[in-house]
Amino acid sequence: MLHTVNKSPYTHSTLAECSKVATPGSSILLIEDGVFAVQAGGAKVVDLNEIMKDKTVYALEPDIKARGISKVCEGVKVIGYDGFVDLAVESKSHAWV
Amino acid sequence: MLHTVNKSPYTHSTLAECSKVATPGSSILLIEDGVFAVQAGGAKVVDLNEIMKDKTVYALEPDIKARGISKVCEGVKVIGYDGFVDLAVESKSHAWV
């Protein structure tokens, strides 16, 4: 299953709640303000590493670029709107809005 | 100075950010979803106790009642819209929206 997260993990509990519920093997796609999680050197990279032990984390490139994120932490797969569509075809999705 | 907080401390960083900035002696008024902080027995009572060491915490009674909060933790002063106006007269206010 695909879970989308669009809130910043620095100010909202959304990513934490989503990752608690998402089953091993599922995917989490960070979009909009959710992509702040991937800034290399940020405190939330630790949480992402924990999540990536048994889930795949994606982040939307246009949102990363819009926010001036200079370096994406390791392990996160960067995709475009096309890739988002492909993930949404591959499995059902839930939005943690 | 009066600081108002209207987001739940369980899901938003608002109260944490506000209390970090608010000076000793200032007041924090919890309104709307901010009042979830005062539910006795909840995990956030610990944070409120820390805040109340050098600040005064108020909570809006109509918002508490609307949310079915059965017991307000100790130390929090419960006020109505009248009391809110009085606090806003007493000092300048900032909304942590």
Place this chain on the structure above:
Amino acid sequence: MNDDDVKKIMFIMRQAPHGTIYSYEGLETILVFGAFEQEMSMAFIGDGIFAAVKGQDTEGIGIKGFIKTYGVLEDYGVDHMYVDKESMEERGLTPEDFVVDVEVVSAAEIGRIMEEQHATIPY
């Protein structure tokens, strides 16, 4: 209607009541979905669990309350109401604090049930 045509639909309630309208308008959705005779369930996670807490009196804030709606959801075809145990305990609540009978389960269990659904809708 053939059994194969019945779809599982789950409403994921994560927003606190009254501060925003999501949980209230979410209930309106569930009532309408009821007419379509699908297999419906709800999961309360995070601040969403506050929406189903007893003793809500919205008169002072001047907003129409909706707590009584929970009582009719079973009649509208909501078969399960799951509450995330950790979210409940963190907020100092117990199963007796809700206006309806809820099933207290782990977050992992909610995740597993989500995987079985035809669709999940967030409020």
Place this chain on the structure above:
Amino acid sequence: MNDDDVKKIMFIMRQAPHGTIYSYEGLETILVFGAFEQEMSMAFIGDGIFAAVKGQDTEGIGIKGFIKTYGVLEDYGVDHMYVDKESMEERGLTPEDFVVDVEVVSAAEIGRIMEEQHATIPY
């Protein structure tokens, strides 16, 4: 205008850019306040500090960017731009990451400066 008539106004930027419009419409406000010749300052706290980070390219999301506006704020009368040190460090950022010169200070210092203001406006 007499010096006594000049009021201190501080804009408290706490919202991340692009996901919501607050920081963008906040800048529009500051430009308009500029015409009133008051003593203006800004404080970036929490996700608000992301709003002033270098290298933002909004073409892919189809939203008009506003990062260049920061460059003219001084001309419009914004005398100080404070950044909360802890928020900045938590997010893995340094003073060089911002499009303008900022003053990195403690949260307590921002709180002290807020107390001196005639008004504070949140975005």
Place this chain on the structure above:
Amino acid sequence: MKFTVLVHEGPYNHQAADTAYNFTKAAIAKGHEIVRIFFYHDGVYNITNQAEPPQDDRDIYKRWSDIAKDNGIDTVACIAASKRRGINDKYMVEGTRISGLGQLADAVIGSERLVTFG
């Protein structure tokens, strides 16, 4: 005391418009002066006259209109925020108006207190 009330969110979706109204009513009852109510961001949606709220719920638009007219409060939605969102002076409730952000600056400078709801 002279207050400016600033509202950042739209009606019904967020409680901010309700709290702002209840605060304003209480301030007036205590004899304070509301210099201006200013709607910004989604707050501009508060002044439309095109809504039909459910009959068993409050009418947020009418409440703003009534409190503005009854107390002579200048009640203003930001024009830039309004244009972006489809609010205009052809379809606004009585007692309100649409104008520039200068009206917010002017009110903030001329009031002793700004209270924001968002």
Place this chain on the structure above:
Amino acid sequence: MKFTVLVHEGPYNHQAADTAYNFTKAAIAKGHEIVRIFFYHDGVYNITNQAEPPQDDRDIYKRWSDIAKDNGIDTVACIAASKRRGINDKYMVEGTRISGLGQLADAVIGSERLVTFG
């Protein structure tokens, strides 16, 4: 594959309407079918024809109208949410309509995928 797109937030204030549009455009380009676009909560503000967005920014209303007309996508705002917020069929962009929540239920049941933006 058959998609339903659900939008929970209004235009400009939240990015959801932009992301939903960009997703929809990409899905169409890949040959997928959008069974319905449904606007709920503040999402209903997306269909007004009364807005005048800044000329140097995107026109979110026109984008929805164009993508609906060009691809024959049924684009619906919830009537209950619309009434509360002042959206009605006198002032909506071409290619959109206002109807009940049954249209959401029907679309969700009849689609293989629901993708929500909020």
